[in-house]
Amino acid sequence: MAIPLYLVLSSLLFSLVSCDPQTNLLTVACSQYNATPSSTFLSTLNSTLAELNSTTSISNFSNFATAAQPRAGTPVYALLQCRTYLSITDCMTCFSIAVKELRSCGTASGARAIYDGCMLRYESTSFFDEGTEVGNTGVCSGNADDVDSFQTDVQNMVEDLADAVPKISDYAAAVKMDGLYGYAQCVETVNEIVCKQCLEVAVGNIEGCLRDTGGEQLMLDSGGSSKKYVIIGGVVGGIGFLLLIGTFMWISRSRSIRRNRRGNILGATELQGPVIFPYNDLKTATKNFSEENKLGEGGFGDVYKGLLKNGTVVAVKRLATFETSRARDDFDSEVKLISNVHHRNLVRLLGCSSKGNNLLLVYEYMANSSLDKFLFGEKRGALSWKQRLDIMIGVARGLTYLHQEFHVCIIHRDIKSSNILLDDDFQPKIADFGLARLMPRDLSHLSTQFAGTLGYTAPEYAIQGNLSEKVDVYSYGVVVLEIISGRRSNEVKIEQSTQYLLERAWALYETDELMALVDESLNPEEYDEEEVKRIIKIALMCTQSTVAARPTMSGVFVLLTNRSGSLPEPTRPTFIDPTFRVRGEVSSAGSSASASKATISISQFSAR
Structure with a gap:
């Protein structure tokens, strides 16, 4: 029978944890990467944690808070989450202990400590809206006397919790059933879908504990006279968390093994193998x-x-x-x-x-396949303007992460519509990032096996082999033009004097006729013309010949999401068509070509 989880926490659960900050350490992890310069980082970390601490004086403090200093020389993002049934005093006690624990991580660029009652995490990049990650694990303890009955009760309870919690305003609920207590919670910065996904993974972790009778065991004492059976089915970062406490007898090891888990948790704080x-x-x-x-x-x-x-x-x-x-x-x-x-x-x-x-x-696996199928293929015209805008923003966010937020800069080199996949909700996911680094070193990036994608490639990379993040920015700009126009970058329109897409967009910009570029399959009532013009202008800023003039991907993301304020006027792009011909001037930083379509030998292409 389904448990009515929309009620308040069980009074028995309250009595179990009353006046107890629940500071049993479950796991702690420190990044293997150190932030530099260390003095600047530690100063930023201290002030960020102090900001978290100050939230206790806010009248609406609800045992959850974030703090960030993204513009510092070494950015720090931090998150505190206490169980909702803890008092503010107990929450801050748990927080203080967690801070001391993470001090042992020194200048690690990220760290987390998870206790019975609270979780504290900091990173050098933003993680507040992240979901669960591959490789997370549960923490198991002991064995019940009546295994079959216990497993059935646990499975029913956690499934009910996982179903109900994402629908509750603060993403937290507890329940009691036949001597078994359950609690589930998601951080408040994720949406309902992410919370649901995370709790589904947590349920799987708990089911793994139930199946694995020989796994690692932890002794956890609730503070009463009798020991309790505890299963933690968590996910990385504490986004979703399920806690079960039962009155079953069990066999345990020493408490000391809890600290042996240090560093053995997958996520932004660790670099694990595949x-x-x-x-x-x-x-x-x-x-x-x-x-x-x-x-x-x-x-x-x-x-x-x-x-x-x-x-x-x-x-x-x-x-x-x-x-x-x-x-x-x-x-x-x-x-x-x-x-x-x-x-x-x-x-x-x-x-x-x-x-x-x-x-x-x-x-x-991405069931909706790639973006090009919806722009030029059999599903053409199926994407609304809002979906297209979400795709543009999502791709910008993903490239920003690759360029600036991962611990090393990854340049994709081959951004194109067929390398952008769509999930069930038509949210974009960039594919094939990092694979260019796997190419044999004696092969050019732009060899014959890459034919057909040169229409996306920045001129300084195609001609001179100069590689930087701005190569991806250029390609992104071309993809945006494809999304808006529903036309391939290398498709020639005879009626437009054999102009390729980028040429056509620039010509329309010069004559102030940008709306002529918009895909005719779009419903004009779905979009605002000024917004469309602004985004086309952003795309042209991305494709400027001068590398330094192009914005960064984080800058592009800001421009797309902050729709107020004027934009600088873009400068003329260099036009290179898929037959390796240059149209107009090449970047002032390097070679030039006459306007008479100078042919470039493929031997000139190289990757550096």
Whole structure:
């Protein structure tokens, strides 16, 4: 029978934790990366934690707070979450203990400490709206006397909690059922969908505890005379958290093992290796890489739909065979890096596999396929203006993370509409980031296997091999023009004197006729003309010839989301068509070409 979770916390639960800050340490993790300069970072961290502490004096303080200093020389973002049933005094006691614990992390760029009653986390990049990540785990303890009955009761309870909590205003609820107590909570900065997803993962973690009778055990004392059975089914960062306390007898180890978990938690605070999938399992999952299962082809290899033994649908990318001796080392190191990139606008790498020269990458599966299908393919016209705008903003957010917020800068190099995938809610996720670094070093990035994408490529990279984050900014600008126009970057319109998309957009900008670029399939009642013109202008700012004149991706994101204020006038782009011809002037930083379509030999292209 479903439990009525919309009621208040059980009085028995209150009596269990009354006047108890619940400071049993469950896990602590420190980043293996140190922030520099250390003195500046520690000063910023101290002031950020002090800001968190000051929230207790605010009248509406509800055991949850965030603080951030994003513009400091070394930014710090921090989050405190206490269980809602704790008093403010107990919450701050738990907070103080957590602060002392994290001081032991020194100048680590990120850290978290999770207790029975509270969670404290800080990072050098914003994480407030993050969901759960691959690799998170539960903390299990002991065994119940009546295992079958206990498992059934637990499963019913946690499923009810996970279903109800995302619908509650403060994302928190507790319940009592036959001597079993449950509590679930999400941080208040996520939305209902993210909360639900996180709690679903937490439920899975708890079910794993129930199945694993030989796993690690923790002794947790509630403060009363009798010991309690405790299962923590958490997710990384404390976004979702389920706590169960029962009156069952159990076998335990020493409390001291809790601290052995230091650093053994996946997330922004740790760099872990990818999950290794057995090659034969992936071969079976993709029906031996059959044409029936092929999702697409790309410069880095073919992609296949796979069904794993546990029922999970994945996308398996089989990389082009690399014969060089360096390929394996590059594969291992780069995949380890990529597997630690987690952002809601980036396709998640779940793991990898290899056999001989066959290198496989396993990604989350995106049911709606790629953006180009909705712009130019069989689903053309299906995207509304709001959906297109959300896609533009989401891609900007994902590139900002790659360029500025991950601990190393990742330049994608191949941003295009077919590398932007859409989830079930049509939210964008960038695919193939980091893969350009896996190319054999004796091959040009713009070799024949990349034919057809030059229309997205910045001129300084295409002609001179000069690589910077602004290469992605240029490509992003071209993609924005595609989203607005519903026209491919390399598509020629005969009626427009064989102008390619970027040429056409610039010509319309010069004549103040930008609305002529808008996809005719869009409903004019869905968009504001001034907003559309502003976004086209932002795209042209991204494609300027002078590299320094282009905004950063974080700047683009601000321009897209802050729709007030005037924009600077963009300067003329350099036009390069997919047949390797330059139209007009090249960047003043390098080569020039006459307006008579000078031909560029492919031997001039190089990657640096």
